């Protein structure tokens with residue numbers, strides 16, 4: 001694996017995804033998660049209660065400042081224009097979002113681009129532009145209404161077998177006890193929303209993932 005891909009794969013180990021709909025105190029939750037071992041953060045502001053416009057940008061900038069102080073990459077979900085405006089470290093897009101080739105052209109070669117894939121064909125289309133792929137839902141999830149079919153680690157294994165060096169993140173309903181198997185099946189890291197954001201003790205919940 002080339003050094004930059006190796007470094008990126010390591011950075012994906014514990015990828016926390018959160019927005020205001022996921023927790024009452026998003027800044028407090030994210031700061032605690034950063035203190036307790038999160039290695040990458042994605043601002044995913046979606047749903048009925050989600051912020052938009054100036055409030056969304058202000059929250060994004062506050063979260064970006066937090067991530068910078070912990071030297072953790074700050075990725076924005078879906079909103080490429082916001083990512084460009086505030087010079088985020090990267091963007092994550094899905095199959096229903098802007099085309100990966102178009103996003104790559106807009107953000108340039110030095111920003112992170114993550115792409116969600118649900119089939120080998122989608123993975124094949126993503127690899128020319130994406131720095132990493134998100135594969136899931138591995139387990140049933142409450143964090144995304146349109147998450148698609150639960151697939152365990154089947155596709156993670158298939159994508160790993162086909163693309164030995166492509167950084168892969170597993171996502172969807174993941175708990176600490178799932179992590180060893182997900183990594184063994186080929187993922188470089190796991191993405192977590194509610195197991196941390198909805199935990200009564202965010203520090204303990206994060207540490208349970210980070211110590212693995």
Ligand SMILES: Nc1nc(C(F)(F)F)ncc1COP(=O)(O)OP(=O)(O)O
Pocket residue numbers: 015017042044046077078092093094095096097114115116133134135144169170171190191
């Ligand atoms: N946000 C995500 N992050 C990841 C990551 F790899 F980062 F873990 N994987 C998958 C998704 C899902 O992305 P998408 O399919 O666009 O749905 P949504 O925009 O509702 O999140």
Ligand SMILES: [Mg+2]
Pocket residue numbers: 077078092093094097
């Ligand atoms: Mg999306």
